Amino acid sequence: MADSAFFCTLNHEGILAVIGNDASKFLQGQLTCNLNYLSETRSSLGARCTQKGRMQSSFRILLQDNGCQLAMARELVEPQLADLKKYAVFSKSKLTDDSANWVRFGLGQADAALQSLGLDLPAETDSVARANGLIAIRASEGRAELWAPIEQGESLTQQLKTLLTEADLNQWLLGQVRAGIGQVMDQTRELFIPQMINLQAVGGVSFKKGCYTGQEIVARMQYLGKLKRHLYRLSLEAGNEVPAPGTPLFAPSHNSAVGEVVIGAKAENGVELLAVLTSDAAQAGDIHVGDLQGPALSLLELPYQLDRDREIQR
Numbered sequence: 001m002a003d004s005a006f007f008c009t010l011n012h013e014g015i016l017a018v019i020g021n022d023a024s025k026f027l028q029g030q031l032t033c034n035l036n037y038l039s040e041t042r043s044s045l046g047a048r049c050t051q052k053g054r055m056q057s058s059f060r061i062l063l064q065d066n067g068c069q070l071a072m073a074r075e076l077v078e079p080q081l082a083d084l085k086k087y088a089v090f091s092k093s094k095l096t097d098d099s100a101n102w103v104r105f106g107l108g109q110a111d112a113a114l115q116s117l118g119l120d121l122p123a124e125t126d127s128v129a130r131a132n133g134l135i136a137i138r139a140s141e142g143r144a145e146l147w148a149p150i151e152q153g154e155s156l157t158q159q160l161k162t163l164l165t166e167a168d169l170n171q172w173l174l175g176q177v178r179a180g181i182g183q184v185m186d187q188t189r190e191l192f193i194p195q196m197i198n199l200q201a202v203g204g205v206s207f208k209k210g211c212y213t214g215q216e217i218v219a220r221m222q223y224l225g226k227l228k229r230h231l232y233r234l235s236l237e238a239g240n241e242v243p244a245p246g247t248p249l250f251a252p253s254h255n256s257a258v259g260e261v262v263i264g265a266k267a268e269n270g271v272e273l274l275a276v277l278t279s280d281a282a283q284a285g286d287i288h289v290g291d292l293q294g295p296a297l298s299l300l301e302l303p304y305q306l307d308r309d310r311e312i313q314r
Contacts, residue, residue: 005113006167007160010104010145014074016059016081019067020093027068030087030213031061032194034206034314038063041128043137045204046070047184048080053193053217056080058184058204060137060145062128069098071145075186103153105146105160106139106172113163114144117156126203140179141303143172170242174265177272180302182231182262187246195221196276197262198231200311201304207312222312229276230306231262234297236271236289243273243289250292251281258287272300 018027024035033046040063047058057080059072072080077097085095107113114121118131127138134156135147148156160166176183182197193214194205200222207222221227236243242264248257258281264273275297281287288294 005107005109005164006171007105007107007110007113007146007164008167008169008172010071010106010169010172012074012169013071013104014077014097014099015102016070016072016077017064017067017096017098018070018084018088018093019064019096020091021066022092023067026088026091026093027061028209029211030084032199032205032212032214032218033061033203034209035061035068036209037206038068040130043126043128045126045181045199045202047194047199047204048084049194049212049214049218050190051214053214053221054190055184055192055194055197056083056189058182058197058199060139062135062137062147067093071104073183073185074099076184076189079189101150103148103150103156105148105156106169107144107146107164108167108171108175109142110144110164113160114146116163117159119146140175140181143175143179170265173263174267174272177233177263177265177274178303180231180233180274180304182274182276185245185263187244188260188262191246191260192276193221193227194218195227196229196231197274198302198306200314201306203314205311206314208314222308225308228280229259229278230282231274231302232277232282233300233302234273234275234287235267235300236273236295236297238270240271240289240295242266242271247289249275249277249297250288250290250294251284251286252292253284253286254278254281261289
């Protein structure tokens with residue numbers, strides 16, 4: 001295995017399960033992604049919004065037997081369950097916290113390890129491979145999630161230790177930052193609309209699926225092009241701590257905060273993070289963490305370009 005290959009446990013997330021004959025139909029009216037695109041070999045990112053288009057959660061959604069599973073920030077599972085159950089009263093679907101039934105790993109540069117487990121995972125993002133009760137999902141280039149039933153968790157962990165270096169969660173989050181994949185955490189619940197974290201650029205929003213909660217606001221922002229806040233990738237110099245999600249960002253040209261941290265991670269030479277910023281503040285470039293006297297941020301490139309015409313074809 002290459003020195004850069006690693007695995008870690010994704011213990012920061014939980015799983016919300018929606019099972020039953022009406023599971024997909026019910027979720028289709030609740031989520032930003034199009035469940036008609038899901039299959040045994042295809043997953044998706046997505047979000048659930050308020051009526052005003054603010055994200056209550058973001059997640060990766062996966063088809064399972066007679067239903068779906070949504071992996072999201074662990075703190076959001078219970079509040080999302082409680083809220084979704086209000087709308088599922090007349091639906092033939094059961095909603096549960098399925099977190100305790102699965103163990104999930106994040107793998108980096110580990111396709112050879114997956115193959116040794118019988119999983120031939122395509123390189124295309126969102127691809128899914130299944131074998132021997134295990135599920136592998138391509139999260140982004142060189143990164144994969146590995147899901148296993150809890151009863152296989154201990155033996156699988158030991159197998160992975162023989163194949164890969166065990167890392168901490170930071171290594172996985174750094175890859176997520178560099179892939180430009182934002183995520184709603186407990187601290188940022190109902191703070192962003194999907195386009196603010198570029199969710200439409202990474203396949204998490206469908207503009208052809210029809211109505212869902214918050215759809216009118218999300219569609220209006222896409223078609224009118226009036227959104228002034230987007231996701232940016234930035235860095236802090238070495239010696240700085242990773243700012244928590246929701247930490248405000250400031251610029252001398254503004255009297256109030258110009259954005260908020262989405263997620264961050266330690267990097268080789270400092271800290272890298274994703275943040276939602278006003279476009280003018282990002283262009284000006286003088287941005288600080290916490291207050292105007294806080295550490296200065298530098299802009300980095302994202303691995304993709306925003307393209308409205310391409311995005312609205314989903």
